[in-house]
Amino acid sequence: MKNRIVRFVAGSFILISLLLSIYVNQNWLWFTAFVGANLLQSSISKWCLMDTILAKLGVKD
Template structure:
């Protein structure tokens, strides 16, 4: 898998996990959902995402 596929996988997992935690535990977990969404939005404009930096350092291939 490429870095972009891992990024979408991780973002989707984080969103679903935070929604589940908001439903089961506390609605404050929705702040994490908002953080992931805002991070995806800013990465669309800047082409930089902290998770991409982490994935690159772990040796995930670009293409």
């Protein structure tokens, strides 16, 4: 369950920031890059902040 939530949140952040960069300001692309960098970092280190947050909220694997 946690894995699906993490993917949903990451995908939503990317799509929302892309829409904000089109309609509001291009600087929102930095947020897209930040999310992508975190996804890359979590694939290398096998640690994800969102996973930790969800665990503290009581979401089960």
